[in-house]
Amino acid sequence: MTGEAKTRRRGAALETAILDATWDELDASGYAGLTIENVAARARTGKQVIYRRWASRPDLVLAALRYRYSSIADDVPDTGSLRGDVLAVLRYMARRFGEFGPDLVHGLMAEAQELDPGTFEVIPDAMSAILRRAADRGEVAPGAVTPRLARMPTDLVRHEMLLTDRPVPDEALAEIVDDLFLPLVHARSHTTSRI
Template structure:
């Protein structure tokens, strides 16, 4: 590559070239074989150029994934019901697992401690929007759903992915929503209403 061509690759163009190279390297070598050195060679740039943007290979791999695929945060489902919205989020997760493959998913999970904690806020942020809409429709009591409960469906899907090392069947997603998440949310909503009613009656 000539000096003139290198000079043209700056900013967004250089970043896109690196992310494309990282994805190609993942496709060729898998996550276990991914190295900053190989990505730099494939992108025809220096390692330090990559390290200035991404701290480690987990950070780079995640950025390459986001560069290639749209995020659930960019298009939060709005099916008109809490059940439909949560199922749509879980189906998005399951579809991404199939697209990325277990090698990449397991590799990133094993090195999750090296990623920015905000990395794992995408699904909770989407769930917050979904639960806000559900509260406006009167489907759920907003104060009844704690952050841990909101995370539960996605956490169960991740557990299933890691435990079975294969795509999560749609029936399992439906079971998580219909037999675990929704009953818990509804029960807590009833508890909240009963507590308010008892408080009002005692006054």
Template sequence: MSEDLRRRRRGVELEDAILRAAWDELTAVGYARLSMEGVAERAQTGKQVLYRRWRNRAELVVAAMRHHAASIADDVPDSGELRGDVLAVLHRMTRRFREVGPEVVHGLMAEARDLGPEFLSVMADVMGTILKRAAERGEIRTAAVGRRVATLPIDLMRHEILLSVGPIPENAMTEIVDAVFLPLIRSI
């Protein structure tokens, strides 16, 4: 066995290898057949190493998705207007949906109870940032709105994604923003 194969990986190096292995396993076998054992084997590590970092496969898959394609929270849209920012978030959600496919999204949603509260809070934080910027620009009176109002476009988009097996039509996104969200947020 070579020196490189015997060397123990730790920290970022190990986590990077696991997340790459999880993504590769996900694309090879799909969400339904993905197992912690399969990921561990592909990453050439023990299953217990995975469970020390992620409680279950749903958390591991979300981490692998964020590792493969940066989280929206890493680069919150700033187009200079509320409408453009919210549409940009919805477009990113649909790109992620196309990239991972309905089987993965539907599998994750079926196991959403296995995900920690931080799974959904990421998008609430993104919308909070967008609303704060819009309030600072004077587009809306306040960014201090309830979580349900702030995340309404995200929640409606998730609904579209969950019920969809094909691409999300552009008019669905513009209707969510123009007919539902903007009138509501501007009335507060």
């Protein structure tokens, strides 16, 4: 045998190579063109190695997203007001949509049924934390905001981004918060505090 023996990558080094290869493949082929076979070839590993770590293409892409970008769960906005916090979450969503692009977002949404349902709880969990702080500050009555109402601003932003293929402008984010969300929250808080 001539030359150096090939060292086999394991653990973090292998995972990093696979996640980097996933980004390179997304860049080259887009979400629709990304295949596990091509990622494996770029990472110089076997596709079985990838499938042992991630069950599906959307799982792999989501892992690459988490590898490349921080999550709002790591730093839930705390501006000191409910309005400011909710706007910060919506701005985060709009910025991320711009960073990821419609191809990636649409691709993941089309295959969302293959992802762990907990994947979609990050933003609602952030909104719950924001609403708890708002209740502690006396901005809303504790328990006044239902889970559906808490999701409403982010659902509206997601809906608009998916339909327009563009990040939602800041004026529209403010309109969602000021004209829709906060009036409903204050009405429910008023009703809850009288009961």
